[in-house]
Amino acid sequence: MQQSMSSNSGANKPSHKPPSWWAYRKKQIKSSKHSYFLMMPYSLLFILFTILPVVMSLILSFTYFNMLEAPRFIGWQNYTRLFLEDDIFLIAVKNTLLFAAITGPLSYIACFIFAWIINELNPKMRAILTLVFYAPSISGNIYFIWQMIFSGDRYGIANGLLIKLGVLLEPIQWLKNEDYILIIIILVQLWLSLGTGFLAFIAGLQTVDRTLYEAGAVDGIKNRWQELWYITLPSMKPQLMFGAVIQLTTSFAVADVSINLAGSPSVNYAAETIVTHLIDFGTIRFEMGYASAIATVLFCIMVGTNLIVQKFLRRVGE
Template sequence: MNTYWKQLKAYKHSYVLITPFFIVFTIFTLLPVVVSMAFSFTYFNMLEFPKWVGLENYTRLFLDDDVFMIALKNTFLFALITGPLSYVACFLFAWFINEMSPTVRAIMTLLFYAPSISGNAYVIWQIMFSGDTYGYINGFLMNMGIILEPIQWLQDPRYMLGIVMIVQLWLSLGVGFLAFIAGLQGLDKTLFEAGVMDGVRNRWQELWYITLPGMRPMLLFGAVIQITSSFAVAEVAMSLVGFPSTKYAAHTIVTHLLDYGTIRFEMGYASAIATVLFLLMVSTNLIVQKMLRKVGE
């Protein structure tokens, strides 16, 4: 205890500086998560006082809610496909662009980051996959003689999920990409010279033994961003294929959460959905962190 108080006194200025952030984080992030977990064991319709129901919401979620199981499957597909692909793509693009001249690097960074901050990003894809002859994809395929009539890309369950994944991948080259660029720029150049002296003979060895270990914090940050975005897909699906989508073909856990939380106002059940999503994100992040610790070994 004495050691604790000595450290607290020694770093008191640092603790004072982080106190505002800690208060905001506790009130607006940590506390809502705890309250949501508590509500997940209740029946709460926003009008009456929450009523304790135990595990009833979770039983209903996994045993009686067929739409949730569809949403769970779609979300896992999103996470398994878009998460790793976008993560690897972000790093590879950052690695290649980092080798360019400063001017070209700045321009390319802006081009890659722009889609993630563009407010009208979905309009481009809606025009491309429009279900009439004016849609770019339909027009191209009909002119080539591949199809005879327009395909309803954004209404046909066979294509909806794949299109949403493509758009999500396009939008994902944002914050993670910037983090990797920053990490590559911050690497100590003397490490590469020392690597040559220690037997590093090509760029791939340099990447594995020097670049990746030196970027572990950025790799972890990028992984958290990509995992969160892949599990929290909702806006892309709702903007492109509607809410709910045809036969729930592009329904995700977050859209299911929005359905019960903002439309039906079954807050206890919505909290159970949110808790499941939170646990999935946390467990996936822990697995990825464990894997990243092996980089460079």
């Protein structure tokens, strides 16, 4: 009898339901309201100048918009035209993917190697070499140097040197010959690649705890390569992620080098990239709907590539 009464009383007790997701989130926001208040200025700027333009570009990519008339919805016509009718866009995609496949990994590895070597020097020499390597990426109009090197007459540095050595008999129009344009642009971009990612690697190497190397020696790490793989790289994963995003974005968004050296458009579109194609339709022809479709495709390629690279970098040190 007592057991039945106790069981009935237990059944009559109110059950405590777990709080809903919204209630839990509301409580968390209330407890951290000062942090959210401090984040508000950046969040507003991020929404206004990053998220909103991306959403607007996505919407405009389904319209015909020439900046003189109101946007007119046309469905998938821009994308159909892009992939089935625009042969120049396909050339631009091929050039961009080739460019990114070469300059992306090479510039990323070069940034880390130079940062790793410079980090081993004394502070004064480290500061000087960091400035020397970083300077080309922040210089103003540095393309005239390469225009002098690859000038198409005998006074060009490359032509003059090769003629003097007997390699050439006549000067080569380096920047007007489609066999050389893309190679030269890749070379110049690699020269410019030691930028923000390079500084991030320098900063990351400075934050590695030196006691980890001593602990690693006790645990059986025998050489610098094992230190690099099992201690250095895992300790600076945030900087590795940041550097990967920066270098890949730079390699996919190349335009200035191509325009300044090869012109716009380049000879037979040999140096055409997705961004130069986007600039052509967006700022010259003012076909903003079509330009938005190009931007959306480029955005999807960048996001997909970055996700793959980040998945690979998470395995570093395993």
